[in-house]
Amino acid sequence: MISTLGFGTIAVALALSVYGAVAAVVGVRTRRPELVQSASLAAYVNFGLLAIANLAMVYALVVHDFSVSYVAQVGSRSTPLFITIISLWSALEGSILFWGLVLAAYTAAAVYVHRNHPGPLVPYATAAMLSVGAFFYMLLVGPANPFEAVWPVPPDGPGPNPLLQNHILMAVHPPLLYLGYVGMTVPFAFAIGALLSGELDATWIRMTRRWTVTAWIFLSLAIVAGMWWSYEVLGWAGYWAWDPVENASFMPWLTATAFLHSVMVQERREMLRVWNLSLIVSTFLLTILGTFLTRSGIVQSVHAFTQGTIGYYFIAFIAVGLVFSLILLTGRGAELRSPGNLDSALSRETVFFFNNLILTAFTFTVLLGTLYPIVAEALRGVKVSVGAPFYNKMTLPLCMALLFLLGVGPALPWRRAEPDVLRRKLVIPGVAFLAVAGASLALGLRQPYTILTFGFAAFVLCVTLGEFAAGARARMRAHGESALVALGRLINANRRRYGGYIAHLGVVSMAVGIAASSTFQSTRDVTLRPGQSVRAGRYDVRFDQLWAQNEPHRFVVGADLTVLIEGREVGRLAPRLNFYGDRDEPITTPAVRTRPDEDLYINLMAFERDGSSATFQIIIEPMVVWIWIGGGIIGLGGLVAVLPGRRRREVAVAADTYPVAAGKGGDV
């Protein structure tokens, strides 16, 4: 019954999407608004349909209805309830079902919010969104059908991938990722709408700005959550392996970040129009590429869901999308080329150009590295690997350049910077850079990238906090407000700018965390008998006992450890080895003690069955938590930037479009 319901709702959604896409386009071209209206209606109904389908699947999972193919694939009677619910997105078909829901939701919302916008832009955008939806619904009724009927009905199932059951972050990472990926469909659709309707000024950007930033926030949080999950679960105390699927989520983030900056240039100077359209099209296609890489099996990855024929569908979709977008872009390109003018090379505009250059080069490098193994095999017949050493070598210089720009950008006003003012602004940050870099060298640090990272971190902190301070001080003087109130009102009055600065601070936090944790990590292996301790760093780790526990879905062996500092007990850790029925190698669950200065990370590597000894890997990794905190700050910054403003914002925007006097740098 569930199978029929699920399949049926999606089939209807597919039909409605196709209808809606066609109706929207025809309605616009033949000037029949009722057709366009019907397309909007289709979008709303689709949301309802996908909601029903997803709820039906969750219900089937919870009641263990193994007659539904997806439930038979990932369900299990011995899996805890919470895990059962989130196994909705633990395997291919379910994840596409969830994708369909998020897409339907975004589509319906976008259509609703912009329902009163006149002209053909929105109908074309609606058609684009519905077309994308149609693709995914087609997958769901075809190669990725989670609602197939299984006969005879099995009594139980294998449960979701054990790696996914070990940590709470598994609940969080995929939905965040999809909200990010799918969210990029909205600005993409509006870009297509702009190209098709001819409304090529900054209108489509302004309409979709909040959608883009929102999707970007989710994507940022998703990537950091994924890193955190990797760190806590996989046992090597690392958080980024340049795995193809990690790269796949990172690439659209890079181009989206570039986009967020370059649209500011378009909004002020009506420049970079083709570039911005290309960026958002690339971002969207990269999200589809990301999904493709995860699901097609063409690259070897920790995350790869499956290998099968579904990859061909994605290839076709990417091909059609790419051809269609390229024809539109290059066709309308000539019309879009604006004369373009710049007041001065020393301006924020220039910084944004270089920001875009570096982010795009970064994306290109990662894409090349990810796809090269396939190219090499095709052209040379040899399997090669492209891993961390390559990516680090090629992208660390880019990261340094970005950190530098992060500091210089906020110090440079729009249009034209007065060299004296600039010099004054950068003196202290410059001194900070030299001081920190010098101190690092003096203390024996020799890794150049680490020194540069710390130096630039100080530089960026000074510039950014200086901007906050200067703005707050001006308010304090002008309005007599206290420092805190001034700061609050300052941020509130210029959410976009200061939200951005907050996000920059988050990036700095991540950079410092990554540099410190990579450079100063120490590892040792030790075998202990119960009662024995070992000294690691400033900790004494005492092995108390080994224990074993039978759980319905796995067999767990754990070690109780006590952590002491100078004789004082400060914590307990229990690393585990989890043995799942159908797998040979156990999966380790490391035990981590997180503090602001460093993490103590312990793996249970091996043990004697009689509990007489156990082997541990003890890792001390400094400042890891600042990576996660940084991620949160980035999200916070984005949130500040995206919050709806008051009437004043509309006036401010209008003032920008009709620049009155050159003067000092304007707001935002």
Place this chain on the structure above:
Amino acid sequence: MTPRISRLAMALAFAGGVAAAPVAAEARSTPQAASQAAPQDDAELEKLTSAVASQLRCPVCQGLSIEDSPTELARDMRAVVREQLAAGKSPEEVKAYFVSKYGEWILLEPEPRGLNLAVYLLPVLALAGGATVIVRSVRRWTGASAADHADS
């Protein structure tokens, strides 16, 4: 305190904070003196082993190096790296050994020869090309702007 000095003080405080953190981190995580486990051999050898092991792929993991991977096979392979380095082999010879046993795939970074050069060169060319375009465009655009101002 004048505004400028207070600003300076604040900036230095933050810079100091940023500097203090990694310094403290370095001081703390330097491994303490020997303890119950096996004594640390030549520190140089260990560093070199780590460096070479970071370039070799763990055959049973997904993209991890044998330096990072906690699996048995990775540790055994790392021990082989250490032995060979201790016996006087150069890093290149050690890598060549593993390539002869496992294929080019065992290297985490393609050897910069032949077609592989593309992955190294293309990004650099793209960056250089892009930078050239920007510099030229900025020149042109500021030139145009200057012309505008000159006219009006």
Place this chain on the structure above:
Amino acid sequence: MNLRSVLIAILVTVPLVAVFLYGMRSDPRIVPPAIPGQPAPDFALARMPMTPGEEPSDTVRLSDYRGKVVVLNFWASWCVPCRVEHPELVAVAREYRDRGVVFLGILYNDQVSNARAWLEEMGGEEYPTLLDPGTRTAIDYGLTGVPETVIIDRNGIVRFKRIGIVNREMLVREVEPLLADQEVVGP
């Protein structure tokens, strides 16, 4: 829509699609073994005794078997597929013993007691099991996991390596041609 646009679109899309399509046809997880064609690395490993408590005393060298066809099978008691292939290995070992084919098992990452128990359970020892502490020999043969089977010809050259389960058909197919080889006596 003009010709130039269409050409650009095709020029960009086709190579990308070609890469993806090629990727779909090959399995990224299968890495062809590098060692076939190379001389088989010699080893001197202790033979695992089948009597509990007995210390390993015999040393087995690969070079002892020069002139014979040698089949090396890497296995472990915790390896599930190894159970599946073991009977076939045993059968072929028996069949070809008198025809100059030597079978040797090499234990990987396992405990002697477990391995012994496993062999007893599987019908007793048919051919010697060698102990490879530190996995040096396995790495010398490019091991990526168990089971793996390597076939070496009379002249000490590795002619075949299989990553995964072997069956009788595979073994016979690879071994037969090697029997016909004449040993090349060194200069």
